[in-house]
Amino acid sequence: MSQGILAITELVDGAFKHISFEVISTGKRLAQTTGGPLIAAVMGAGVDAMASQTAEYGADRILVADHEGLKDGLADACIQAAAQLVKTSDPAVVVIGATALGKDVAARLSARLNAPLAMDCVDVRADGDRIVATRPMYGGKVLAEVSLNGSPAIVAMRPRAMEAVAAQGAGEVEKVAVSLDGTTLRLVEKHMETGKIELTEADVVVTGGRGMGGDDFAVVEALAKALGGAVGASRSAVDEGWRPVSDQVGQTGKVVAPNLYIACGVSGAIQHLAGMASSRVVVAINKDPEAPIFSKCDFGIVGDLFEIVPALTAEIEKLKG
């Protein structure tokens, strides 16, 4: 039976997303148990020069699918290429990042290959001849251990759940010619929010809730900037139209896992907690001492956020200065 692990990477604007290194390191751990080679899959257009970076995280082999049709990183082209790379490498496990693209690729690949899939995992291990993954369910209120029976087993890892660990791999590059005849999507436009740190990838998130009282998030933005973090919003703030849906942290928004999460004027509804419970350290600032969030944080300040938050920003600047 095949024991190889195929780690599917993702490039954006010519650079690997950090999740790709996390995925390769996860693959390396699995490969150490299964005994198989760790194979990195690199897909894109003009990506030859990037491929060898995967060896810095332990890739023994690197399959490169370099094709003009992959330049936009669209799901349908990536799925076709990925399926061909799976065929080439015949892995026991496919590991991929559970990014917007990765989720699409993993889901369609599972149907194409009739393969078991565990989505948005926070841990994974090889246990005998099956793969066991740990994944949140019910908006993160539950952690489930699931077994995947079948080959390949597809595991999509939640960004920031696993560490990227430097390790030297042999990194033998093999170019794979892929055919993308069946592509069905056309990219019409792409709008990236430049200068904004993506919430799900941020080390620090500062969120404004109903307590912000309006769409003036300047104090929250200033604190996020001082900390090099991203700005989030609670559902209340989004429903009020103060912030865009893409800023929402919560069960029906984004799930974040930063090192530091600062909730400003957020009451702490169950669904909001579901979106930030994996944060390493949680700070709550709210003028209501009874706010539920105070029972779900590490540190809290009871007070007016419009005084506290700027004071925090000033203290952070002092640290840096």
Next chain:
Amino acid sequence: MEIAVLLKQVPATESMIEISDDGTAIKTEGINWVMNPYDEMAVEEALQIRADTGGTVTVFSLGPEKAVEALRTALAMGADTAVRIDPEGKPLDGLATAKVLAGELKKGTFDLIVGGHRAVDDDNFQVGPAVAELMGIPHISMVIKQDMADGKIRCTRTIDGGTLVLEATLPALITTQRGLNEPRYASLPGIMKAKKKPIDTRLLSETGTDPGEPKVKTLAMRLPPQRKGGRIVEGESAGDKAAALVKALREEAKVL
């Protein structure tokens, strides 16, 4: 335009979840079951499209008897017919669910299939794209805006850090994301009309689709580590509190 909507009945997001005694599932007593919020958006979008183009909206759900409630809600919102596939107690993982739904969808000729990007219980993000793969049609997930013209659908979808506008030829499948629409409430006349609309019940064993044994099995469920109440940082002034917090974050939490 013939539109199919995929919907699932799930525990409401404000539900307190407890693990069953055998540790492999959640306790279902006392849970408030609702239509998956993203599927509500799917029904709404289908109804808006039908208002433009004419045609029919058929809602499909793979679920036990209780799921009829969610189907009735969809009918009350304005869907034309509903199909419930009864799993007959058989355990089904995401891929198996997709196989069964695809099998039923192939029995019709739908121009567009609309589903939620995920169900808020399983959080698999799987069924929509997997159904599209099994049907050999394109899909676009996390759609926040769509338009159709000349046999094509053009969608704005969210990705990490931005949006893409993508175009696909119909038939296609799209999944909804928050921001696409605000689902309507079922009106009283709608609820009354819904009582006369047909719900076609099909037993899994009669569908002709054999999903096989589930390849993904839940071994155990546990509650994640719960953060206990935090330490309230005191101080005379905002500045004092801020300074004390930063000190704690540096020296105790070691996060700064």
